[in-house]
Amino acid sequence: xxxxxxxxxxxxxxxxxxxxxxxxxxxxxxxxxxxxxxxxxxxxxxxxxxxxxxxxxxxxxxxxxxxxxxxxxxxxxxxxxxxxxxxxxxxxxxxxxxxxxxxxxxxxxxxxxxxxxxxxxxxxxxxxxxxxxxxxxxxxxxxxxxxxxxxxxxxxxxxxxxxxxxxxxxxxxxxxxxxxxxxxxxxxxxxxxxxxxxxxxxxxxxxxxxxxxxxxxxxxxxxxxxxxxxxxxxxxxxxxxxxxxxxxxxxxxxxxxxxxxxxxxxxxxxxxxxxxxxxxxxxxxxxxxxxxxxxxxxxxxxxxxxxxxxxxxxxxxxxxxxxxxxxxxxxxxxxxxxxxxxxxxxxxxxxxxxxxxxxxxxxxxxxxx
Ligand SMILES: Nc1ncnc2c1ncn2[C@@H]1O[C@H](COP(=O)(O)OP(=O)(O)OP(=O)(O)O)[C@@H](O)[C@H]1O
Ligand SMILES: [Mg+2]
Numbered sequence: 001x002x003x004x005x006x007x008x009x010x011x012x013x014x015x016x017x018x019x020x021x022x023x024x025x026x027x028x029x030x031x032x033x034x035x036x037x038x039x040x041x042x043x044x045x046x047x048x049x050x051x052x053x054x055x056x057x058x059x060x061x062x063x064x065x066x067x068x069x070x071x072x073x074x075x076x077x078x079x080x081x082x083x084x085x086x087x088x089x090x091x092x093x094x095x096x097x098x099x100x101x102x103x104x105x106x107x108x109x110x111x112x113x114x115x116x117x118x119x120x121x122x123x124x125x126x127x128x129x130x131x132x133x134x135x136x137x138x139x140x141x142x143x144x145x146x147x148x149x150x151x152x153x154x155x156x157x158x159x160x161x162x163x164x165x166x167x168x169x170x171x172x173x174x175x176x177x178x179x180x181x182x183x184x185x186x187x188x189x190x191x192x193x194x195x196x197x198x199x200x201x202x203x204x205x206x207x208x209x210x211x212x213x214x215x216x217x218x219x220x221x222x223x224x225x226x227x228x229x230x231x232x233x234x235x236x237x238x239x240x241x242x243x244x245x246x247x248x249x250x251x252x253x254x255x256x257x258x259x260x261x262x263x264x265x266x267x268x269x270x271x272x273x274x275x276x277x278x279x280x281x282x283x284x285x286x287x288x289x290x291x292x293x294x295x296x297x298x299x300x301x302x303x304x305x306x307x308x309x310x311x312x313x314x315x316x317x318x319x320x321x322x323x324x325x326x327x328x329x330x331x332x333x334x335x336x337x338x339x340x341x342x343x344x345x346x347x348x349x350x351x352x353x354x355x356x357x358x359x360x361x362x363x364x365x366x367x368x369x
Contacts, residue, residue, distance in 0.1 A: 003094065003200050005302040006072050008032025012297065013071030013093070015085070017044025017053070019341040019351060020077035020277050023285070025050040027293035033301065038067045045342040046077075058085040068092035075251060075300050079105040079275050080152060096250040096300040101275035104247065108150050108181045111272060118246050120239055121269050123258070125183040134168040137182040144185035147171045149178045155349070156217020161185065186269060188258035192226050194240035195281035197295045197305050198249045205295070205305040206237045207288065210316075212256075212280045218349055222280045223315045224287065225365060228259060232266045243273060252296035254278030279318070279351070286337040286356045287314035312358040313365070324352035335359070 006012075012028050014021045017039030025035040025046050036052040037044065047053040052070070056063035064085065068074065074095045079102060086099050104114045112125050126137045128147070138145055143165070149158035158178070160171035172180075191214065196206035211226035212219055226233070240255045247253075254274040260267045281292035290298075290306030298305055319326065324346055330338045333355075340353040 003302045006033065009034070010072040010301070011036055011052070011070060012301070013038060013067055013074040014046065014050075014077060015039070015058070015074065015081050016077035017042075017046040018077060019045060019343075021046035022049055022341060023282075023291075023293045023339075024075070024077060024277065024296060027291060028297045030294065031297060031301070031303070033297065036067065036071050038064070043344045048342055058082050061088055064088050065092060073300050075296070076102075077276055097253070097275045098248070098250065101247045101249055101253075105273055105275045106151060108148055108153070108272070109179075112181065112183075114246070115243070115270055115273075118242055120242065121267075123184045123186050123269050123271075125181045127179075128182050129179050131169045131172050134162070134172055134180075134182055135165060138162060138165060138168060141182060141184050145182050146185055147175055147180050147182050149175050149180050151178070156214075159217065186258045186260070186271075188269075189261045190226070190228070190259040191271070192228065192232075192236060192257045192259055192268075193222075193278065193280040194236050194255040194257070195252060195278055195284065195292050196237070196240045196244065196255075197252045197292075197299045197308075198241075198244040199299050199305050200250050200302045202245070203305055204241045204244060205308050206240060207281060207284055207292065207295075207308045208310055209233050209236055210280050210283065216349070218320065218351075219279045219318055221315060221317045222283055223364065224283055224310065224313060227365070229266055232259070232268065235268060239268065239270060243270075247275075249275070251275070251299045252277050252281070252292050254281065256280075279354075280316075282339070282354050283314040283316040283356050284308070285339070286358060287312045310361065313361055313363050314356050314358050315364065316354055316356040318351055319353040319355065321346050321348045321350055321352065327353070330355050333357070 011034045035050040037046045037050045038054045041055040144163045147160045160174040162171045191212045210222040210224045213221045256271040258269045277292045285291040335358045337356045
């Protein structure tokens with residue numbers, strides 16, 4: 001069934017009330033839309049900036065039905081939307097990006113299998129469900145390796161690095177003895193990501209590629225442009241397009257990549273995909289004509305995708321935990337955009353906000369961190 005572009009005034013439903021939902025809900029009204037956020041009770045900063053919200057469990061079918069009856073399309077800010085929730089909503093309303101993207105992104109084994117079938121390069125991996133499996137897999141894949149739970153990992157949670165055979169049992173306990181994949185440790189030179197949108201008509205629009213620096217498995221900084229060869233940028237975009245087409249995707253998609261330099265040549269491996277707007281795309285709010293958040297809203301609303309070009313170089317940095325208390329100093333800095341998420345409690349490592357320092361185009365090329 002053809003999807004008519006949503007007219008200004010329509011209501012967009014968003015599952016999840018965190019900072020990504022909040023930034024989507026801030027972008028949508030610029031195009032004349034209103035947002036209804038659905039999230040379980042708790043600290044939901046997206047509620048503060050939307051015209052309607054429902055605080056209910058994802059399993060509450062009656063609440064889901066009421067929510068669906070008042071919105072024209074449903075999207076989500078996180079990939080762990082229960083599949084039953086998605087199925088219940090899909091019976092009543094269009095859900096984008098949709099169930100296939102969730103199925104693949106929710107399970108690292110499904111994800112890596114899907115990517116391999118598409119011919120996308122990934123680190124060697126294998127499915128494991130016990131210490132003996134891990135030991136066998138480690139002899140095949142080699143060490144060091146990383147053990148990752150198949151489901152529910154984020155910010156490095158549910159992961160353990162294994163450096164020697166004797167560490168297999170400890171790693172298995174560390175990840176809570178959950179079904180997992182063992183993958184080769186990648187001695188990457190840099191991490192990159194592609195943030196791109198695919199429209200309902202199959203159009204594909206990538207943003208420029210950021211280079212990402214993680215600290216304790218949590219994103220610390222994204223800088224654009226990345227210090228990579230132009231061919232690498234093209235290759236990364238092709239990989240993301242193949243994935244988006246393969247999923248019949250609608251919306252903004254993130255593809256996290258490892259970059260390796262081998263004898264002067266740049267190689268890419270896909271780490272994981274996120275069927276949503278992404279932390280490494282926050283700089284688009286201030287350095288681009290259209291942000292990842294507006295682009296996502298455009299895509300799911302069936303609008304033409306916007307111009308992703310940059311008017312500035314930029315470095316985005318997360319404000320984790322109590323770092324958010326620095327807001328006053330940052331707010332005084334010229335050419336710096338400060339974003340505070342309005343979360344109630346600044347727990348250590350929690351993403352409380354971010355800031356983006358803007359520089360003239362070409363100004364940060366070749367510069368270090
Ligand atoms: N195989 C690997 N080799 C080397 N480093 C890795 C590997 N897998 C993960 N890492 C490091 O850990 C970080 C987090 O890993 P990954 O993206 O798989 O986890 P996550 O918990 O899903 O995180 P998030 O959802 O926040 O991106 C990566 O960005 C990278 O820095
Ligand atoms: Mg990741």
